[in-house]
Amino acid sequence: MIKKRLKIIENHVSRGKKMSRKIFYVLVFFYILSINSEDKGMCPYWPTHKLKRGDREYNPEAQAEGITLTTDAKTPEQQEGIISFHKTSDSAALTAQPTKFKILFSGYIKPEAYIDSRQVRGWRNDQVLLFPERKLYDRCHHDLNAHPQLSSVAIETRLRAEIFGPKVWDSLCMGAIEADFWGTHQLDIQGFRLRHAFVTFDWGDKLLLFGQYWAPMFIPICAPDTISFDAGIPFDPYKRTPQLRFAKIFDPFEITFCASSEVNFVNDGPIGGSSTYLRNAVVPNMNVRLTATLGKTKDHYLGVDLDYRRIVPRLVTAQCLKTHESLNSFRFEAFASLNWPAFSIRSKVGFEQNATDYDSISGYAVHSINPVTDERTYTNFNAATTWVDFIKYYKTFEPGLFIGYIKSLGTNNSIIPCVKYNDTCGQEVCEKLIYSYGREDLDYVFRVTPRVRFYWKPVVLGAELEYTRAGWGTVNTRGKVDNVESVGNTRFLVALFYFF
Numbered sequence: 001m002i003k004k005r006l007k008i009i010e011n012h013v014s015r016g017k018k019m020s021r022k023i024f025y026v027l028v029f030f031y032i033l034s035i036n037s038e039d040k041g042m043c044p045y046w047p048t049h050k051l052k053r054g055d056r057e058y059n060p061e062a063q064a065e066g067i068t069l070t071t072d073a074k075t076p077e078q079q080e081g082i083i084s085f086h087k088t089s090d091s092a093a094l095t096a097q098p099t100k101f102k103i104l105f106s107g108y109i110k111p112e113a114y115i116d117s118r119q120v121r122g123w124r125n126d127q128v129l130l131f132p133e134r135k136l137y138d139r140c141h142h143d144l145n146a147h148p149q150l151s152s153v154a155i156e157t158r159l160r161a162e163i164f165g166p167k168v169w170d171s172l173c174m175g176a177i178e179a180d181f182w183g184t185h186q187l188d189i190q191g192f193r194l195r196h197a198f199v200t201f202d203w204g205d206k207l208l209l210f211g212q213y214w215a216p217m218f219i220p221i222c223a224p225d226t227i228s229f230d231a232g233i234p235f236d237p238y239k240r241t242p243q244l245r246f247a248k249i250f251d252p253f254e255i256t257f258c259a260s261s262e263v264n265f266v267n268d269g270p271i272g273g274s275s276t277y278l279r280n281a282v283v284p285n286m287n288v289r290l291t292a293t294l295g296k297t298k299d300h301y302l303g304v305d306l307d308y309r310r311i312v313p314r315l316v317t318a319q320c321l322k323t324h325e326s327l328n329s330f331r332f333e334a335f336a337s338l339n340w341p342a343f344s345i346r347s348k349v350g351f352e353q354n355a356t357d358y359d360s361i362s363g364y365a366v367h368s369i370n371p372v373t374d375e376r377t378y379t380n381f382n383a384a385t386t387w388v389d390f391i392k393y394y395k396t397f398e399p400g401l402f403i404g405y406i407k408s409l410g411t412n413n414s415i416i417p418c419v420k421y422n423d424t425c426g427q428e429v430c431e432k433l434i435y436s437y438g439r440e441d442l443d444y445v446f447r448v449t450p451r452v453r454f455y456w457k458p459v460v461l462g463a464e465l466e467y468t469r470a471g472w473g474t475v476n477t478r479g480k481v482d483n484v485e486s487v488g489n490t491r492f493l494v495a496l497f498y499f500f
Contacts, residue, residue: 100166105500107159107178112495113152114228119145120468120489124182124189127153128230130359131445132489134472145487155181155190156229171201171208184264195240207247215239215265216258216287217358221301222337222346224389224402227451227462227495234445235387235404236348237333237358239265241285252298254291256305259284267357268435269313277311281326285309299339307331309354313435317374327364327378329353347388353380356437360385361408361445363436365415365479381436381479382409396456402449408442411479434475443471443481460497465490 114127122129126149133145160178167173176196183191198211214220217237224232231238243260261284266275278285289305309329317323333350354364362383366376387404418430434440451464469488473481 102164104162104164105160106162107500108157109154109498109500110156110158110495111152111154112156112493113150114491114493115148115150117148117490118487119147119149120491122230124155124186125151125153127151127155127228128233129228129466129468129489129491130230130234131442131468131470132487134441134470135485135487153189155183157181158195160196168201171203173199173201175199175211205249207245209243209245209247212240212242212263213245215241215260215285215358216243216245216256216289217305217307217331217333219289219303219305219335219337222303222335222348224346224387224404225344225391225400225451226389226402226449226466227453227464228449228466228491228493232387232389232402232404233359234361235385235406235447237331237350237352237355237360239358241265252293254293256287256289256291258287258289260287261285262357265357265359267311267354268363268437269311270435273437277313278309280312280315281310283310301337302335304332304334311354313378314376317376319372319374321373321375323373323375325376325378327354327380329355329364329380331355342393344391344393345388347386349386350384352383352385355383356435356439361406361436361439361442363434363440365411365417365435365440366419366433367411367413367415369416369419376433379411379413379415379479381411381440383407384409396454398453398455400451400453402447402451404447405444407444408479408481414477415475415479417475417477440475440479441472441481443473443484445470458499460499462493462495462497464493464495466493467491 112127116126116129119133120126120129121131121133135146136144138144158178158180160176163175163177165173165175176198177194178196179192179194181190182193183189184193194212196211196213198209198213201208215237218239224236226232239262241260241262243258245256245258247254247256262275262278266273267277269277286308287305289303291301291303294300294302307330309331310326311329312326314323314325331350331352333348335346335348337346338344352358352360352362354362356363360383362381364378364380367379368377370376383406385404385406387402389400389402391398391400416433418432418434420428420430445468447466447468449464449466451462454461467488467490469486471481471484471486473484476482
C-alpha cells in the first residue's frame with residue numbers, strides 16, 4: 001500500500017506545476033493518509049516492541065524502497081525520533097537510498113481520562129503530573145489541597161512526517177518533522193506545537209544530526225514505558241532541544257557528542273523561566289555519552305553520559321552596573337536497557353545540578369551579594385535520582401511497573417533565600433533569590449506505577465494506577481529541607497491510542 005501511494009504521489013509531482021499549489025498539497029495529503037482498512041502492513045507509528053517478538057515484516061514496502069523505519073522503539077515517546085546505530089537484523093534494508101523524495105506520515109490519536117485523589121502540580125490541566133501539592137491548612141486545620149480532580153484531554157495526539165531523499169555527501173539522508181496539540185503554555189493548550197524537526201546524515205559508522213531532537217540525557221532506548229505522558233518526570237530527564245549531534249561507532253561501543261541550546265524547556269532565573277540565561281552564556285549545553293551494546297542480537301544497552309551547562313543569570317545589577325555573573329552545573333547518569341523477547345528491564349541512576357530545565361526538583365540560588373555593587377555569586381541545588389521500569393510481553397497483553405525516586409541533596413554553599421529592600425513607595429519588598437520554579441521546599445519525590453496495555457492493531461488500550469508521594473518542608477540556608485511532611489496522590493488513568 002505504501003509503495004502504491006508513493007507512486008501516486010510521484011505521478012502528481014511530475015505534473016504538479018500544471019495545477020494550483022493548494023490543490024496539489026491537498027491531493028498529496030489525502031493520498032498518503034488514505035490507508036486501506038485491509039492493508040496487512042503495520043502502521044508506521046505502531047509500537048515496535050512487537051518486532052522484538054518476531055514480527056519482522058515491518059513495512060516491507062518501505063524497506064523495498066530503501067526507507068528506514070527504526071525498530072529500537074518500544075513506546076510512542078521512543079518511536080517518535082530514534083536516531084541510533086543500535087540496529088536490529090532488519091538493518092540490511094538501510095543499504096539502499098531512494099533517488100527521489102519519499103514521505104511517510106504517521107502518528108496516533110490519544111484520548112485519555114484521569115482522576116487524582118488531591119490537588120497536584122503539573123502541566124496542561126495536570127496531564128503531566130509532577131508531584132502532589134503540599135498540605136495547606138485553613139484556620140480549622142482542614143487541608144485545602146485535599147480535594148480530588150477529574151480531567152479528560154486528547155492533546156497528546158501526534159502527527160509525524162519522515163522525509164527520505166537522495167544521498168548527500170555519500171550518506172543516507174533523512175529528515176523528520178513532528179508536532180502535537182500540547183501547546184507551549186497553559187493558555188495555549190490544544191495549540192499546535194513543534195516537537196521534532198531534524199535532518200540526519202548516516203555514513204554507516206558515523207552519524208550527524210542537526211535540528212530539534214531529544215536532549216542527550218533523554219535516551220529513547222532507555223526510557224520509562226508509562227502510559228501517562230509524564231514519561232518518568234521528574235525522575236528521568238525529559239527535554240527536546242535544538243542541537244548539533246555527532247555519533248561514532250566502535251563496535252560494540254558508540255560515543256556521542258552533542259552541543260545544544262534550548263527553546264521551551266528552560267531554567268528559572270531572575271526574570272522567570274527563560275532561555276536568556278543559556279544564550280547569554282555563549283556556551284552551548286555540552287554532553288558526551290558512551291554506550292555499549294551487548295548480546296548476540298545487540299538488544300542490551302549499557303551506558304554513561306556527562307552533561308555540562310553554564311548560565312548567566314544577569315547582565316546588569318540592581319545598581320545599574322554591568323556584571324559578569326555565571327554558574328556552572330554538571331549532570332551525570334548511568335543507564336541500562338536489557339531486552340529479551342518476553343521481558344525488558346530499564347533503569348537509570350543519576351546526579352544532577354540545576355536541572356529545572358529537565359522538570360526536576362533541583363535549581364540554584366544566590367550564595368553571596370556585594371553590598372556596594374549588588375554583584376552576586378550562585379550555588380547549585382544538587383539531587384540524586386534513580387528509577388527502574390519492568391515490562392512483560394504477551395501477544396496482546398502487556399503489564400508493566402515503574403518505580404522512581406529523587407532526593408534533594410541541598411547545596412554546596414550557603415544560600416540567601418531572599419533579600420529585603422524598600423521600593424520607591426517606601427514599602428518593604430522581599431526579592432526571592434532561589435530559582436527552582438518553587439520546588440526548593442521539596443525534599444523527595446517517590447512514585448510507583450503499575451500499568452497494563454491491551455493490543456488490537458491499530459488500537460492500544462491502556463490503564464495505569466500512579467501513586468506519587470512527596471516530602472514538603474522548608475528550605476534552610478544550606479539548601480536542606482527541614483520539617484518534612486509527606487503527602488501522597490493516587491491517579492487512575494485510562495487511555496486509548498489509535499495508531500496510523
